[in-house]
Amino acid sequence: MPKYQATLLIELKEGILDPQGRAVEGVLKDLGHPVDSVRVGKVLEVVFPAETLLEAEEKAKAMGNLLANPVMEVFTLEALKELP
């Protein structure tokens, strides 16, 4: 069965205070970078078997739904590719 690699991005929902992002923002500013805001998220790269790209997309989204907490997070399927 072909292998696929999905890149899942998990971020805090808009409007939820991200103290980690704030800390990073402060350091960037201290280092002379005029940034407006920083948000810290997570990237998961998952390699898994699937018959077709469509099936791979369904599986990737199912895993994203399982791993992100909808109370405070959203996930995006950033990339999906078949591995050679």
Add this chain to the structure above:
Amino acid sequence: MKWAIVRFPGSNCDEDARFALEKAGIRAAYVWHTERSLRGFDGVFLPGGFSYGDYLRAGALAAKSPVMEEVWRFAREGRPVIGVCNGFQVLTEAGILPGALLANLNLHFTCKEVGVRVERTDLPFTRLYQKGQVLRLPIAHAEGRYYADGETLARLEGEGLVVFRYAPLGGEKDYNPNGSLNDIAGITNERGNVLGMMPHPERAVDEVLGGTDGLPLFLGLVEEVAG
């Protein structure tokens, strides 16, 4: 009366929970998180610690453990369930209690004694306290900032599901240690049989350990059965 204390990889308040339950006269046994049956137990305690090293999110991976089906069953059937600290995080991650516990506003792992006001005394967990009583309990967490969306928060307040709130011990203004919304330190479900809280009552059951304000919580569980 016999309680199960669930051990996840990384639980570290399991022994404290056993000490507290047994001090109240409750038999307790450890149950590994891969167990699929909690038959024979009257209640279940999810202890504090760092299940799965807090990977992904605190409590997130433990919430998917096989034993959680049984914890769900206990919650549905009205049997008592207590989750403290990481146990509270597991309960919210599993969806058994609403909301989530986010990183403390100051990003510090905060380990100290705080004031905790009792908001309800009609629950088995709080029946031996006075309404409005301020307990002195230890906290030890980095992700304890209670968050829920506006609608959920309004429902919690409207239905009186907030059991414990951070409160000043001696007039201090910065009594909320983590930025929890509405100073929430502990909540229950609609039925009042599931309790999730960040402070550690099981670490406050003996004068030698600095206080006994947590002991009535465990003694109340016994009284509930005795009627």
